[in-house]
Amino acid sequence: MAKTLTIALAGNPNVGKTAIFNNLTGARQHVANWPGVTVAKKEGTIAFGGYEITIVDLPGTYSLSPYSLEEIVARNFLVDEAPDVVINVVDAANLERNLYLSAQIIDLGAKVVLALNMVDTAASQGIKIDQERLAQLWGVPVVATVGNRSHGMEELLAAAVRVAEERDPISRHIHIDYGPDVEPALRQIEDLLRGDAPLADGHYPRWLATKLLEKDPDALSRLEAHPRRQAVACRVQEAQRRLEKTVGEDAAVLIAERRYGFLGGTIREVQRQELAQRLALSEKLDVVLTHQILGFPVFLFFMWLLFQMTFTLGEAPKDLIESGVELLKGGVQGWLPASLLRDLLTEGIISGVGSVLVFLPQIMLLFLGIAFLDDTGYMARVAFIMDRIMHTLGLHGKSFIPMLMGFGCSVPAIMATRGLGSQRDRVLTMLLIPLMSCSARLPVYVLFAGVFFPRHAGQVIFGLYLLGIVMSVLLGMVFNRFLMRGQEEPFVMELPPYRLPTWRSVVVHMWDKAVMYLKRMATVILAAAVIIWFLGAFPRDASLSEAFARQQAALSATFAAREAALAADHGASAALAELKEEKIAVLGELQRQEKAALMQQTYIGRLGRFVEPVLAPLGFDWRMSVSLITGFVAKEVVVSTLGVLYETGDTPETATESLPQALQASGLTPAAALAFLVFTLLYTPCVATLVTLWRESGTTRWLLFSVTYQLSLAWGAAFITLKLGRLLPGISG
Amino acid sequence: MPIRALSDLKPGEAGVVARVLGDGPFRQRLLEMGLTRGARVEVEKTAPLRDPIEYLLKGYHVSLRKREAALILLQDEEGD
Numbered sequence: 013m014a015k016t017l018t019i020a021l022a023g024n025p026n027v028g029k030t031a032i033f034n035n036l037t038g039a040r041q042h043v044a045n046w047p048g049v050t051v052a053k054k055e056g057t058i059a060f061g062g063y064e065i066t067i068v069d070l071p072g073t074y075s076l077s078p079y080s081l082e083e084i085v086a087r088n089f090l091v092d093e094a095p096d097v098v099i100n101v102v103d104a105a106n107l108e109r110n111l112y113l114s115a116q117i118i119d120l121g122a123k124v125v126l127a128l129n130m131v132d133t134a135a136s137q138g139i140k141i142d143q144e145r146l147a148q149l150w151g152v153p154v155v156a157t158v159g160n161r162s163h164g165m166e167e168l169l170a171a172a173v174r175v176a177e178e179r180d181p182i183s184r185h186i187h188i189d190y191g192p193d194v195e196p197a198l199r200q201i202e203d204l205l206r207g208d209a210p211l212a213d214g215h216y217p218r219w220l221a222t223k224l225l226e227k228d229p230d231a232l233s234r235l236e237a238h239p240r241r242q243a244v245a246c247r248v249q250e251a252q253r254r255l256e257k258t259v260g261e262d263a264a265v266l267i268a269e270r271r272y273g274f275l276g277g278t279i280r281e282v283q284r285q286e287l288a289q290r291l292a293l294s295e296k297l298d299v300v301l302t303h304q305i306l307g308f309p310v311f312l313f314f315m316w317l318l319f320q321m322t323f324t325l326g327e328a329p330k331d332l333i334e335s336g337v338e339l340l341k342g343g344v345q346g347w348l349p350a351s352l353l354r355d356l357l358t359e360g361i362i363s364g365v366g367s368v369l370v371f372l373p374q375i376m377l378l379f380l381g382i383a384f385l386d387d388t389g390y391m392a393r394v395a396f397i398m399d400r401i402m403h404t405l406g407l408h409g410k411s412f413i414p415m416l417m418g419f420g421c422s423v424p425a426i427m428a429t430r431g432l433g434s435q436r437d438r439v440l441t442m443l444l445i446p447l448m449s450c451s452a453r454l455p456v457y458v459l460f461a462g463v464f465f466p467r468h469a470g471q472v473i474f475g476l477y478l479l480g481i482v483m484s485v486l487l488g489m490v491f492n493r494f495l496m497r498g499q500e501e502p503f504v505m506e507l508p509p510y511r512l513p514t515w516r517s518v519v520v521h522m523w524d525k526a527v528m529y530l531k532r533m534a535t536v537i538l539a540a541a542v543i544i545w546f547l548g549a550f551p552r553d554a555s556l557s558e559a560f561a562r563q564q565a566a567l568s569a570t571f572a573a574r575e576a577a578l579a580a581d582h583g584a585s586a587a588l589a590e591l592k593e594e595k596i597a598v599l600g601e602l603q604r605q606e607k608a609a610l611m612q613q614t615y616i617g618r619l620g621r622f623v624e625p626v627l628a629p630l631g632f633d634w635r636m637s638v639s640l641i642t643g644f645v646a647k648e649v650v651v652s653t654l655g656v657l658y659e660t661g662d663t664p665e666t667a668t669e670s671l672p673q674a675l676q677a678s679g680l681t682p683a684a685a686l687a688f689l690v691f692t693l694l695y696t697p698c699v700a701t702l703v704t705l706w707r708e709s710g711t712t713r714w715l716l717f718s719v720t721y722q723l724s725l726a727w728g729a730a731f732i733t734l735k736l737g738r739l740l741p742g743i744s745g
Numbered sequence: 746m747p748i749r750a751l752s753d754l755k756p757g758e759a760g761v762v763a764r765v766l767g768d769g770p771f772r773q774r775l776l777e778m779g780l781t782r783g784a785r786v787e788v789e790k791t792a793p794l795r796d797p798i799e800y801l802l803k804g805y806h807v808s809l810r811k812r813e814a815a816l817i818l819l820q821d822e823e824g825d
Contacts (some may be wrong), residue, residue: 073749074777074778075774075777077770077773077774077777079770079773079774105804106803106805108779108803109778109803109805112777112779206815226773264776265765265772265776265781266777268773268777269781269782269783272779272781272784291759302792302793302799303793304791304793304794307792307793308793337761383766395798396792396797396808397792397793399792399796399808399810400794400795400796401794401795402746403796403810409797458799476801498817500769502770502774502775502807502809502810502813503797503805503807503808503809503810503813504774504775504778504807504808504813505797506778506805506806506807507799507806507807507808508805509806509807543794552788704775
């Protein structure tokens, strides 16, 4: 068996760490979540130098303070899993700030290899780094790499193996000197910690002592099992008090300053910048892209382009999947005899999963575009120019893109909240995304607005989109004030230089999202589709079907007799044709009656009847109630259910032709129709969205909250719409 | 002369950090990003809606909201 090694890849965001990970692992990588949190964990295993090496890509972080999910994950892995080697990727063009994380990793006592990445970009800016001197000063091997051209990968792995085998000539552990005020205190705490056997190995005590002095909340919890917990805590407090008194600063500030002092010294020793060439192109681009006046229009243009691309290019594969689903359904229908199993397969599983699967091409394209823009560095500028607006809802500028994606489909939009820094921002954004009117709601708007407001259909639909946005602003402010008070993140965001992304990293990014989407469909959404099918198919009333079958047989017999009578009379071919038409119409009518009757007595039909009293004050009849319940599968299903219940058939043709007439004839008032549209906009999103929200928020709490608030909001808003609508006689326009 | 904060600077102006107010994670984050005593910070530009503001620090670009920049006090110009 080969010897094994674990290598962790650590580094700041935007340093090309992912490109290096992709180069090292190739296709042998997989994504999962870190245990207990929805942060992606990427891992790959390769063979190198007689070892089986597992490479773990840690989330990109600026530091190892336990404040964001990413930082906690990265830090816990480094401390608790103790990887054999840490490859720390740093941006050669931005060495000083990047080395801050390196200093923290070294403090942890980890064995480190420094990957000096993007040396080409640094060189083009006139930055020269003395690698050997850096390696000597820090006691770590330094390897120059160009991640997006795969330069230096072999050397990186070779250095990692050397360090792991402890035969690297340079590798040694250095202590960063935290100065005459902090060091004595550190040593005292360290001695106390060392007295305890489990803690006594490695450099861990020094790290823990540093963290305790910095008032790190996570470090305190690590002390819990320590026998000298009390003594240590006392000593720490005493040291903190003394520092405050003598230096007038707390330890966190002193340590950060000393660290940056050490980094500044390092930079002076190893870095030469010939002439201060700034990133000319990058800054010129920024003049336009974040321009006071041009910034917004340019941004809107890019977003328009992104959505156009997504929906036009995605149309063909979407149709392909749609016909594939139909083909499969037809195939199964022909292959299996009529049975419950066949219905389960075709109506439940294939239709249910198919209705979500059709969005896959567009979701992939959307993620492709977003990954591209993200890798160029433009997304940070979007957050920059949108932050002022998003901040009024208590959100970070970065929340804007997920919210915008919500107009396409809530599922990828919620998936995109992973890019946000804090859990609080993620949850708040997820709760608001369903208020952005997704594309599946449009068919419902088109139908009702077309029937009841033929002259103002456009305004009504636009008004609904606007209402969703207004609601998200109001609720964002309410949630921010009452639900998540006082946890807002500071907006300290790097604006990285613009770069041309590599296709590989963009495609890998898109692929990860697609896999995530597919996995979810193969599990939870499949289960949901089966349950909803069951509710729509049971209980089966055999006597009802039989009664209809008998009626059909009787009608067929009558027609057959009339046909025979006419056929005897040779001159009546026109009458015969007429009779055939009549037969089709009568039998079709019967079939539609049967469908409606069957649906009424299923669980979903009963549920619709059951909730009817609740929805009656909104002016909805039982058919509308049932259709809203089936809309839980996907909102466009509201239209086809109405087709069934108004006995006009459920195909798209009848929905556009006879359903409007049926609705008009139903006696529904325009005010109630408007209330119905408002309800459709605001009520619980589809099952796929809820599943995604549940998975991504990590708790059922937010799922339940989301369902409750949206149902109450929808009811309230629809009720107000109805009352106001009745006051306006002109509404029927 | 009143104490100036980073938020008082106009685009093109620069200052040297004297002290970061505030506490907890927020302050820690600012320190980690390099806003320590003695660090030179230049104002690059403001966002179209005047907030947040882009700064140049240690050779990289970082944005801060005005309210946050107000917590970063600068050294007197004489002491530069």
